[in-house]
Amino acid sequence: MSLPRIELALLPTPLVRATRLERALDAGPIFIKRDDLTGFGIAGNKARALEFLIGAAVDEGADTFVAAGSPSSNFCAAAAMAARVVGMDCELLFPGAPLSAPAPNVELARAAGAHLLFGAVETRDQLDDAVLEHASLLRARGRRPYAVPRGGATATGGLGYALAARELAEQCQAADVSARTVVLATGSGGTQAGLVAGTVGFGQRWRVVGASVSRPAQPMAERVLRLARACAASMGLDEPCGDQVDVRDCRGPGFGLTSDEDRVSSHLALAHEGLLLDDYYGAKAMSLFRAMLTAGAETPAVFWHTGGVAAALAVLMGGSS
Ligand SMILES: Cc1ncc(COP(=O)(O)O)c(C=O)c1O
Incomplete structure (x- = not known):
């Protein structure tokens, strides 16, 4: 295998x-x-998942990893870092307005160079659909996104x-x-x-x-x-x-x-x-x-x-x- x-x-x-x-x-x-x-x-735990998710994204020739989560999401921060090590862009969707106080995982994702998108949806349970919509938008602009649901599940x-x-x-x-x-x-x-x-x-x-x-x-x-x-x-x-x-x-x-x-x-x-x-x-x-x-x-x-x-x-x- x-x-x-x-x-x-x-x-x-x-x-x-x-x-x-x-x-x-x-x-x-x-x-x-x-x-x-x-x-x-x-x-x-998300390092193990990302070995295969980023591996699949590279294999498909993707240029942008698209993920989403709450501001506390370990997966989003880890995805931003993992995308960076293979030279891929990373776009992350978060629910609601930008935070008034810094949250560690959001700041980690930002430091790793991810593009952070707040406010596309109001609640966490709307994020998986929003990721797919965002990927379609990117595709229409000529990008090659690899989109994953919350947690990379x-x-x-x-x-x-x-x-x-x-x-x-x-x-x-x-x-x-x-x-x-x-x-x-x-x-x-x-x-x-x-x-x-x-x-x-x-x-x-x-x-x-x-x-x-x-x-x-x-x-x-x-x-x-x-x-x-x-x-x-x-x-x-x-x-x-x-x-x-x-x-x-x-x-x-x-x-x-x-x-x-x-x-x-x-x-x-x-x-x-x-x-x-x-x-x-x-x-x-x-x-x-x-x-x-x-x-x-x-x-x-x-x-x-x-x-x-x-x-x-x-x-x-x-x-x-
Ligand atoms: C620290 C930690 N433990 C457990 C989990 C649960 O993993 P899963 O989303 O794959 O169920 C997560 C998910 O983000 C996590 O960050």
Whole structure:
């Protein structure tokens, strides 16, 4: 199988035993998959997706990468940097008016040379259509856009995490660990879709559980399944079925808003393991991980740290993320 790819991430990312967290939670064995350390800017999980999205864009002869997200979007900032390293333009759509205070990911995207477009739509859920409209506009002007939905959630974007499932399998085998439960944050669904595709396709037996941070569980599970099947098909792997997609509703008070449990989760991760978790994704996923362990989830369990450094720091500094 040879799919277009450009190297961005430093792989494999570490798989580390979290013994202090085990003691704090009175559970274990617990491992952390450190995709906050993918090593391309502060892209976290999005570095793996962008290896294949930018690879496909280059392969198609595109000259402009078009993406969209909220101002807190890690994907948008990472896309801007990834486009830049292959000499491609990047146009990013954000909802609403330009921000009155700087947000780290918007500033990163700007610093990487992306063209930022505010105000095309009012809300996040209108962005995917707006990206397609913007791509048509660019095409009419003679440009060659490669447009992706929010989070880069396509079958191609999932390829990186299908391979990450194999990476985890190899690390578990080397460490003689038989992982049973894998928990991660799910936003647009592309990361979980890739992981499910790779888990099933490469014959792994752990259960992947997504903490849905912004959408109800049922539609999210349907979306993850659709993406996972398309991702598996493009790799020639066996396609997953519905009962292999496990999504839990972890929205709590809302996207980017923390519950008391989420604050405890961030504190535990930082105090015991030196892990920085953000309010949008990591803290909610850790709350689910803790709740699952308390309820007797099978171990060894892996918490997949997906990054979110910019938002985590912004919150600590009391600014906008
Ligand atoms: C830090 C972090 N974790 C998890 C996710 C969720 O990934 P996905 O959108 O592929 O579901 C994102 C998405 O932007 C993210 O930035």
